[in-house]
Amino acid sequence: MSHYKIIFTGPVGAGKTTAIESISDIAPIKTDASASDMTKTKKSSTTVAMDYGIMNLAGGEKIHLYGTPGQERFDFMWDILTTGGIGLILLLDNTRADPFQDMKFFLDSFQKFIAETNVAIGVTQMDLSNKPTINDYHSQLRAMGIKPPVFSVDARVKNDVSLLVQSLLYSLDPGIEA
Amino acid sequence: MSEARAILSVKKKSDNQVNACTQNTASRQPQNPVTKPESSLSPEKDPVKKQATNTDEQKKTSKHQTAMQLDEGKFNAFIGSVPGLDVNDPKQFPDAAYNPKDYFQGYVQSALMVAEAKKQVMRLNSGWKPLIIFPHNHEIWLDADDKQLRAFAGVGMNKISGPGMTLTPEESIAASVQESLEKFHDQDAFLWKLAAWTSKGRYPGALDINRPVFLKHWPNFTRLVVTPHALRISALLMASPRTLPEIAEVLKIKPQYVFVFISSAYALGLIGQAKREADEIVQPSVVKKTEQQGLLSRIIGKLRANKS
Numbered sequence: 001m002s003h004y005k006i007i008f009t010g011p012v013g014a015g016k017t018t019a020i021e022s023i024s025d026i027a028p029i030k031t032d033a034s035a036s037d038m039t040k041t042k043k044s045s046t047t048v049a050m051d052y053g054i055m056n057l058a059g060g061e062k063i064h065l066y067g068t069p070g071q072e073r074f075d076f077m078w079d080i081l082t083t084g085g086i087g088l089i090l091l092l093d094n095t096r097a098d099p100f101q102d103m104k105f106f107l108d109s110f111q112k113f114i115a116e117t118n119v120a121i122g123v124t125q126m127d128l129s130n131k132p133t134i135n136d137y138h139s140q141l142r143a144m145g146i147k148p149p150v151f152s153v154d155a156r157v158k159n160d161v162s163l164l165v166q167s168l169l170y171s172l173d174p175g176i177e178a
Numbered sequence: 179m180s181e182a183r184a185i186l187s188v189k190k191k192s193d194n195q196v197n198a199c200t201q202n203t204a205s206r207q208p209q210n211p212v213t214k215p216e217s218s219l220s221p222e223k224d225p226v227k228k229q230a231t232n233t234d235e236q237k238k239t240s241k242h243q244t245a246m247q248l249d250e251g252k253f254n255a256f257i258g259s260v261p262g263l264d265v266n267d268p269k270q271f272p273d274a275a276y277n278p279k280d281y282f283q284g285y286v287q288s289a290l291m292v293a294e295a296k297k298q299v300m301r302l303n304s305g306w307k308p309l310i311i312f313p314h315n316h317e318i319w320l321d322a323d324d325k326q327l328r329a330f331a332g333v334g335m336n337k338i339s340g341p342g343m344t345l346t347p348e349e350s351i352a353a354s355v356q357e358s359l360e361k362f363h364d365q366d367a368f369l370w371k372l373a374a375w376t377s378k379g380r381y382p383g384a385l386d387i388n389r390p391v392f393l394k395h396w397p398n399f400t401r402l403v404v405t406p407h408a409l410r411i412s413a414l415l416m417a418s419p420r421t422l423p424e425i426a427e428v429l430k431i432k433p434q435y436v437f438v439f440i441s442s443a444y445a446l447g448l449i450g451q452a453k454r455e456a457d458e459i460v461q462p463s464v465v466k467k468t469e470q471q472g473l474l475s476r477i478i479g480k481l482r483a484n485k486s
Contacts, residue, residue, distance in 0.1 A: 004473060023481065057476045086470070122400075127242045130235055133316070138395045147416055149396040152242075159244040160400045162481040166409055167396065169478055173468040174413035174429065176475045 005064040006165065007082050008051070009110065010091035011102045015124045015155030016067040017051045019091060022161040024053025024065055050081060078109065087117040087168045091155065092137075095129045100140050107144065119146075120168035122153030122160070237359040241317070241367070247404040247482070250435075257405065257438055258332060258378040265379045265434045268423065274437065275383035276376065278445065280334055282306075283369075283376040285343050286318075287445065290365065292345060299348040306330055310348055310355060316365045319355055324371070331375035370402045370442045377441035379434035381422060384444075385451055390419035391440065394448050405442070406435045414465065419452060428465055 008016040021028050029052040051067030066081050082088070090106050092099045103121070107114065123137060137150045149167035153160045169176065236242075248256055259265075265274040278284040285302060286309065293300040293311040302309040307326070310319040320327070335343070355361075385391060393415035399408065410429050414420065422440060426433040443449045468474065 055477065055480055057473075057480055059476070061473070061476065063477055063480075086474075127236045127238075130315070134398045142395075147395055149399075149412075151396075151398055151400040153400055154242070154244065157244045159247070163245060163247075163400050163404070163409070166478055166481055167399065167413070169474045170409045170413035171416070173465075173471055173474055174410050174417065175465045175467055176410075176471050176478060177430075 003064065003084055004061070005066055005081075005085050006087060006089065006168075007085045007113075008065065008067040008089045008091065009078070009106055011093060011096065011106075013096075014091040014093040014102075015122075015153070016091055018155035019089070019122070019153070019161045020051050020053040020065045020067050022155060022158045023055060023165065025056045026054050028053040028065075028067075050077065075109065082110065082113040085113065085117060087172060088114055088119040089164060089168060090119055090121045091153065092121065092123050093125050094123050094132070095125045099123070099132065100137075103137070103140065104144070107146075118148070118168055118171045120149045120151070120164050120171065122151055122155070122164045124153050124155055126152045127154070234359060238317075238362040239360045241362055241364045242401070245400050245402055245404050248406055250406045250432075253379075253406055253435070257374055258328070259434075260378050260380065263380075265437060266432045268433075271387055271423070271433070274380045274433075275385075275387075276378075276380040276441075277383050278373070278376060281376045282330055282333070282335060283372050283445065285335065286369065286372060289345050290369070296347075299351070301346050301348045303344045303346065305342050310351075311365075312362075318363045318365050318368045319358070319361050320363065320368070321358070321361055327372065328375045331372050332378065364401060366398065366446050367401050369445050370397070373442040373445035374403060374405060374438050377438050379438050381437040381440050382444050385422070385440065385449070387422050389451050390421050390424075391415070391449050391451050392419035393443065394450060397443060397446065397448060402442075405438050407431045408435075408439045411436060411439050417465070 008019055010016055017028065017030060031050060050069060051065075053065040055063040055065065057063065063086075066085075068078055068081055088110055090103070090110075092102055096102060107119070110119070121137065121141075123134065134150055134152060138147075141147060141150070149164070149171065151160070151164050151167070153164055155161060263273060264270050278287060282304065285304065289300060289302040289309070289311055290313075293313040297313055299313070300311045302311065307320060307322045307330075311317075312319065322330075381387065393412060396412050396416065397408075399412075407429060410431075411425055414425060414429060420428065422436050423433065425436045429436075440449060
């Protein structure tokens with residue numbers, strides 16, 4: 001059976017693990033470790049290899065949900081994880097000092113994969129920090145020459161994550177029907 | 179200093195604190211955006227995090243609640259329809275246009291423009307519920323629930339009630355407003371649903387139905403009322419401009435779903451229309467059917483079934 005997968009990426013603390021948990025049919029498999037570096041200032045543990053969840057489709061098909069580790073020293077895994085992926089979900093934390101820099105970094109890092117598939121961007125923590133606005137993100141993206149979906153997302157809310165993934169899939173093919 | 183100005187002053191100070199923090203961080207040594215140098219800083223002093231978060235913002239629950247996704251079955255009950263008009267009949271398309279200026283929507287849009295231009299908190303008095311506009315935070319305060327707003331949205335503002343509308347600077351913010359944070363709405367989300375309820379499946383008369391329209395960028399769907407097929411329409415328009423009937427035809431959906439989406443997106447300034455002849459002769463690209471269409475469709479079905 002084919003190995004279909006959707007990739008979730010973004011900086012440490014952006015909500016990748018939580019987002020996968022929101023739509024996975026299994027308790028996500030996490031490869032957390034006690035944070036020993038800068039990450040520990042944000043949370044006690046962090047993803048060091050990857051997160052993994054599954055969506056079970058009618059007919060027995062499975063969609064594998066992979067979350068990349070947020071730290072760049074694990075970037076050697078990113079190429080491996082994206083191979084054969086359907087598309088990319090990029091989550092950005094709006095309380096970080098420069099989320100635009102984060103956005104550019106990840107869009108650059110996954111440029112090849114995005115060119116072959118597509119990307120949808122979720123901005124988390126907007127209830128804690130309402131600036132920059134979603135329109136500010138669109139302005140930045142316009143300057144980069146791309147126009148992906150950008151939504152406010154609470155990674156704990158299934159509906160938010162669901163809409164973000166749906167926008168990714170419709171971007172790939174607006175003709176698809178549920 | 180007036181109370182209103184004092185409030186704005188406080189809010190601006192809060193924003194400045196965030197900006198100042200951002201600038202301070204930016205002025206440090208260039209850092210990798212992902213991996214930061216090891217540090218023993220406490221979270222409060224974490225340089226990659228903004229130092230200030232807005233606790234009031236979390237209490238504005240209407241602003242941050244997740245989207246309502248409407249399916250076709252709920253459309254007429256939630257959005258409504260115009261008696262005696264079948265907007266899905268191509269012969270009746272010329273009659274399926276509406277002018278937002280004839281409704282509360284038009285007055286709200288004008289008021290938003292004035293408040294934004296003056297950078298002044300403004301109150302729109304309509305003889306109904308007062309509506310207060312906070313342009314600095316892109317917010318609207320209204321003491322009415324969706325059911326009440328939906329009913330008022332559909333009422334035509336005739337020549338008698340229209341002139342009764344007034345827009346006045348709000349010099350002092352009442353305690354009842356400051357204490358009712360849940361009645362603050364994001365300006366775009368408010369205008370989006372107001373336009374949908376005003377439209378009732380019609381399209382804005384300012385648009386030429388036979389000229390292609392384009393979408394400037396994706397709407398922030400997680401905080402809007404998601405009308406049937408709105409995501410598909412967005413994806414299609416992001417790929418290339420199309421006329422309204424063409425969108426319905428390509429996606430094999432009823433025109434009312436296109437019209438209501440276009441009405442809301444147009445109210446937010448997200449819709450543009452080809453003005454020059456050269457723009458019109460650009461043929462829209464054919465929608466490419468992906469090899470994985472069946473699979474993608476099953477994933478969408480799964481996601482929508484689990485949307486609770």
